[in-house]
Amino acid sequence: MYDVIVVGAGPAGSTASRYLSKSGLKVLLLDKNIFPRRKTCAGGLCRHIESFPYIHDILKDKSLIKSVCRGSITISPSGRYEYSYISSDPLFYNVFREEFDSKLVDLAVDMGTEFRDNTLAKDVNVISDGTVEIYSSNDIYRCKVAIIADGALGVIGSYIRKKIGVEKWWRNNLDIAVASELKVDEGFIDRIYGVERKAILKFRWSNLHGYAWVFPKRDTVNIGFGGMKDEMKAIDVQQEFNRYLSYLRNRSLLPKNITYSKVYGAPLPSGGPISKVYYSNILLAGDAAGFVSPLSGEGIYYAMESGRIASKVIISSFENDNFNVIGRNYQRNCFDSFGRNLKLLSFYKYFLMFFSENTHKYAELDPLLRRYYIEVFNGDRKALDPMISVRFIKDFLMFDIFQRR
Structure with missing residues (x-):
């Protein structure tokens, strides 16, 4: 019997696990993938991630931080209007998600979290005494409280959203983003994107309700674009990606001979947080709760913050031996911290x-x-x-x- 089981070892799950284990609770962290695992993402950690004190060491680690973006070039849909912005402070830190997420898991394990990767959580049940049961292919795990942070289309998250009654709305408010990490000579990146490592933002690429980007790192650039699910299904993604590369090459933002191996896609919640982010003693966190900026697609900070808030509420519940209001307290704190702003960002x-x-x-x-x-x-x-x-x-x-x- 565990105190808390966390499903999903992304930023939300690993952050919650670290705080919970640090408090002395017995925590099990499950993930369906073998770590480290590839994650489709531009890899930008926006500046508010600095609010996590223990992250500061990561932000100083040059093996993990591939570049620091301090500038951007934004281009209107027609290309007629374009403006640059330079900041003395970081706009965001560029990472490879497989490395960053693995580091967050390591930090949780260091605090005492039991981590089991390659373990798919397939079902969940709350029995009469309030115990939560998590079912995998081979085992049944039991706990007092569960955090579900298994992403936008995770099995357990989908089940809980159906129980809450928001899954249909959820499916209608998904975007799709595609991206690829391209190897580029570091000298080229220095010349074109400067020490500021200026990001490129091209709005409404291919008339999509989203934007295309270039995030320059040390010797790679992350390139991609996104839009509403139905829009993305209606276009030839490979063709549009190649067209975007041609656009960038024609503007001398990429070498003429650049190649790539594959474009990866991922779903992205775009409607803001769902109306209810808990069911009984089961809390939804990160992408599974819609904690993603509808404007930029940023989700890492909000995932980590929801993990931090979940851990505080859970620790308090154990200290007071009162689990009756754990869900309501979690939802209120998340919406007070960032949820309302995310909802406004959709408009x-x-x-x-x-x-x-x-x-x-x-x-x-x-x-x-x-x-x-x-x-x-x-x-x-x-x-x-x-x-x-x-x-x-x-x-x-x-x-x-x-x-x-």
């Missing part, structure tokens, strides 16, 4: 996609609005900050209304 995304040309025009002409956009995109500024609306209206009047007279 912000629709606005940005619908008025994409104008928003980029104003950002090109107005350095302050430009900074606001980058800060919202990067998670450093709340979506509901009234300064953004005020500035946008001011620019609309200045650059579109008064200029016409």
Whole structure:
């Protein structure tokens, strides 16, 4: 019998496991994959990840941090408007997810977590005394509380969302992102992307409701694009990826002779958090709860923060021997911390996609609005900050209304 079982050893699960084990609880962490495992992701750790004190050593580890992005070039859908942004502080840290996620698991194991990879959790049940049972192919594991962090389409997460009644909505609010890591000479990256390792963001590539990117690292670049699930199913992804590479080559952002082996895809929650993120003593965390920025697709920080919040609520429940409100407390704390902002970002995304040309025009002409956009995109500024609306209206009047007279 475990105190807590965590399903899914990504950033949410490993973070929760570390905190829980550090408190003295008996924790089992399960994952279906053999670690280290490949993970489709651009690999950007936005700056707010610095709020985890123990992550600071990772951020100083040059073997794990492949580059630090301090700048970006953003391009409107038509290509007519384009603006650069340079920051004295990091915008994000670039990693390979297989390395970063394995490091987070190691940190949890160091605190006492029992980790079993290559173990698929296939079913879950809550028996009459409140004990949670997790079923794998070969075993039944029991615990007082479970955290389900098995990703956007994990088996247990899907089952819990069905029990909650949100799975249909969930499936209708999934994006798909595709990406590939391409080997590029470090000297080329130094010349083109500079010491700032400027990221490229090209909005509404192939008329998708999303953006295409280039994240330059040390001697590789992560390249990809994303859009709504139905949109992505309607296009030839391989053809569009090749077309994006040609676009980048024509702008001298990639070497002419660059090659790649394969493009990988992954589902991405895009509607913000689901309405309820718990069932009995089972908590959903990370992608499984929709804790992903609908605007940027960033999920690592929100996954880790949900893991941290889950651990605090669970530790308190064990200390007080009261598990009746564990789910409600978890949901309230997550929504107070970041959930409401993520929900607002889904509306912000629709606005940005619908008025994409104008928003980029104003950002090109107005350095302050430009900074606001980058800060919202990067998670450093709340979506509901009234300064953004005020500035946008001011620019609309200045650059579109008064200029016409």
